Amino acid sequence: MKAVKFATQLDAEVAKDLRAFAVHADRSISGIVNEAVAEYLQRRRVRPAFRAALDEVLTDHDELLRRLAK
Secondary structure (H helix, E strand, C coil), X not given: CCCCCCCCCCCHHHHHHHHHHHHHHCCCXXXXXXXXXXXXXXXXXHHHHHHHHHHHHHHXXXXXXXXXXX
C-alpha cells in the first residue's frame, strides 16, 4: 500500500515513550503509528455495529431476558 506523509503533533511524553518503544522493539515510529491508527479505527468501526446488534437483541428479546433474570 502506498504511504502518505502527514504531519501531526503528540504530547511530549507520548512522543518520548513512542521513541523508546520503537528502539526497544526495533521498529520504525512510522510503522508503530500506522499499526496503532489502523487498530484504533478498526475498533471504532466494529463497536457501533456490535452496539447496534446488542440493542436489537435486547429489544427483540426483552420479555425473555426479564424472565431469565428472575
